[in-house]
Each structure stands twice: as structure tokens, then as C-alpha cells.
Amino acid sequence: MTDQTWPDERLVTAAREGDSAAIAALVSGSYPHVRRFAHTLCASAEDAEDAAQEALIILYRKIGTLRASGALASWVFRIVRNECLRQWRMMTRQLEPVPDLAVASAEDEAVRRLEAGRVAAVIAALPTDQRRVLIMRDVQGYSGRMVADVLGLSVAAMKSRLHRARATVHQQLRNTSHPTQERSGHDD
Structure with missing residues (x-):
């Protein structure tokens, strides 16, 4: 001892x-x-x-x-x-990303803002437990162990929530990226 x-x-x-x-x-x-x-x-x-x-x-x-x-x-x-x-x-x-020295066009900047807004809205709609894990791990860059410790979770539980959050974000973004496909069946 x-x-x-x-x-x-x-x-x-x-x-x-x-x-x-x-x-x-x-x-x-x-x-x-x-x-x-x-x-x-x-x-x-x-x-x-x-x-x-x-x-x-x-x-x-x-x-x-x-x-x-x-x-x-x-x-x-x-x-x-x-x-x-x-x-x-x-x-x-x-x-932190290295700033791009090329000047974006106004159209590119508008598209970038729309995309960022879509992603933010999808993340905001996640259940609180999934949103916290996703933001700490993928946005803030904390290690899996640190996220689990801060939130009082096992590493396995943190990974499960992170997986569900990522899958939901991916699915929601895919569903909202093709609005013309959703409307095409209702135009008759």
C-alpha cells in the first residue's frame, strides 16, 4: 500500500x-x-x-x-x-480550420449559411442526451472518455448515444436535401 x-x-x-x-x-x-x-x-x-x-x-x-x-x-x-x-x-x-484565402462568391456564402442552418436545426431537434454527446464529441472535439465522464455515462452508453445522434442527423439531412422528390408524388 x-x-x-x-x-x-x-x-x-x-x-x-x-x-x-x-x-x-x-x-x-x-x-x-x-x-x-x-x-x-x-x-x-x-x-x-x-x-x-x-x-x-x-x-x-x-x-x-x-x-x-x-x-x-x-x-x-x-x-x-x-x-x-x-x-x-x-x-x-x-x-480550428485554416482560413481559406480564396474569396467565396455571394452565392457560395449563401449556400454555406443555408447548409449550416440546416445542420444546426437538425442538431437542435435531437433529444437532449444525444445532442449533448454529439456537440461535445463532434463539435467541441472532446475525447470519448472525457465526454462520458463529464456526462456521468459509461463509455459504451456515450458511444451508443453518439451513434444514434449521428444516424439521426445523417437521416434528417438526407430527407431534407431532396425536397423536390418529396413533392413530386403529390403534384398530380
Whole structure:
């Protein structure tokens, strides 16, 4: 069984004063807490490991700047939180489309807006549970695990709702994309 307590204040004080053995013990003693916190906050296991490593590196480099020995946990958790947020921002920037430098015609822009409006209307008509999953997964780009965790679902339940939502959107868009076919049978 692992020790679930943070390193004591004497060790933190010695580390703040530059004792290299104390710094090493402080970093290794903080690791389980930092890692566990990162896994609850970051979008993926890889991001959590990166955030935990970054927090421990900062702890190692800047332990001398910590003002109060008792503030270690909140200081390190703030570092982890900031690192997870930084990674999330980087991920969302990568998901943004690269702007097309070609100027669209007014007709192209009107068609694009009509299509976006159709898609938005179909998504808005979905049941709330399906709409939330679809938006978080496909629009916001969250991982399946994160969507499931945020919504309090199992991954299997999240995948089922996502599949139903995508199938409904696909079917509704296909049904509304050919209005002339629907009317052609009633024109007699």
C-alpha cells in the first residue's frame, strides 16, 4: 500500500533551502498526488502524464520560491491545472480550420449559411442526451472518455448515444436535401 500523505513540512522546508536530497524526496513523494490530480483534470491519459511531469519539473526548479511550506499542495495543483488548460487550448487551436484565402462568391456564402442552418436545426431537434454527446464529441472535439465522464455515462452508453445522434442527423439531412422528390408524388 502506498503512502497517501503529502511530504511533511520539514522536508518541504529543507527542499526550499536547497537540500538536494530533500528536493528529490519531495518530488518523488509528490508524484502520486500530482499524477492522480492530473488524471482527473486532463482530457487524456497522455495529457495527464505530460501535465504531471511538467508540474514536477516546475516543483524541482522553483521549490525555493514557495513562500509557505504548507502551501505545497495548492501550489502544485495550480501548476497541474494550468498545464492541463494549456494543453486543452493547444488542442482546440489545432481543431480550428485554416482560413481559406480564396474569396467565396455571394452565392457560395449563401449556400454555406443555408447548409449550416440546416445542420444546426437538425442538431437542435435531437433529444437532449444525444445532442449533448454529439456537440461535445463532434463539435467541441472532446475525447470519448472525457465526454462520458463529464456526462456521468459509461463509455459504451456515450458511444451508443453518439451513434444514434449521428444516424439521426445523417437521416434528417438526407430527407431534407431532396425536397423536390418529396413533392413530386403529390403534384398530380
